[in-house]
Amino acid sequence: MARKRFDDSNCSVARALNQVGDWWSLLIVLHAMYGTRRFVDFQQELGIAKNILCDRLARLVDNGVLKKVDVGEHGSRFEYRLTEKGRDLFPVVIALRQWGDKWNPAPDEAPLDLRDRATGQPIQTVQVQNIEGDPVTVRDVFVSGDAVPGSKKDTA
Amino acid sequence: MARKRFDDSNCSVARALNQVGDWWSLLIVLHAMYGTRRFVDFQQELGIAKNILCDRLARLVDNGVLKKVDVGEHGSRFEYRLTEKGRDLFPVVIALRQWGDKWNPAPDEAPLDLRDRATGQPIQTVQVQNIEGDPVTVRDVFVSGDAVPGSKKDTA
């Protein structure tokens, strides 16, 4: 978290990072995807300070990633649930998880094995695909409208 | 950027965020993917303070995301190039970009149109797929080895 914000950046990645680009926000979203909904559960699972958690949850709600639901049961009771916008971060989170599993594997532990409920099989590695479904790397793409596609990035 | 680090977390997402989870690092990687390699270019394109840029570049090099290459041409000259590990962040960056384009579109500007060099066609939306290639959402997956798959997260 820093001083400079990117709300008005013309780069959608920067704007996205503005909403979920700090350490905690994406972890909160991740845990929400795993089923966590309550303030105390987030706090205990993440080991985050309460004031920071308050701030992050409120910001995520403001940004429409989570919605705060009053559930009248026991204690002061609210639930933070993913919105469609929040659930739509699934590919981002999974891509990040797979990248972490690949390049920074836990020394002791096996990576989390996510499986499709329908087939019982592991999910695929998230990849960028072209129109035909073939995987493409950063070297295979160009920005449409660019002056000279391929002038710089093809040797990165 | 905060105090708490996650180097030893048993969550690969947390460990990944530890390496590229601050605002600047992913933007640096993004620009590197677009072809930026020089210190001054990063600085001007990102509008980042030089000391912060120094720190982030060094950290990304330490983490193996970038490599620092001495190019003996003019001036004190170095280039920061993506490693395979860095290039492997492509799906993460693209997924984030697409999420940003979808949920926080620029008021004036059209989203960046990335196209496949081979076909000239736009790339697909990044998605999580099951073994058969069908897209799955967060509600369609469970953690293998979990006690009761489907007990909590299917109503998130």
Added chain:
DNA sequence: TAAATAGAGTTGCGTTAAGAGACCAAATTA
């Protein structure tokens, strides 16, 4: 050859945000 410029940092300083822990209030449970 001297001066100016550019690349890549480093250092110092003020501002802002993160983190820990204490405290608080409503609603529940015992």
Added chain:
DNA sequence: TAATTTGGTCTCTTAACGCAACTCTATTTA
């Protein structure tokens, strides 16, 4: 009624960010 749970606020310390100025080397330019 007392104790607990839940969700949140307050203060204080520390760390990170951002700016500007400075360094150092190599390369142009005059």
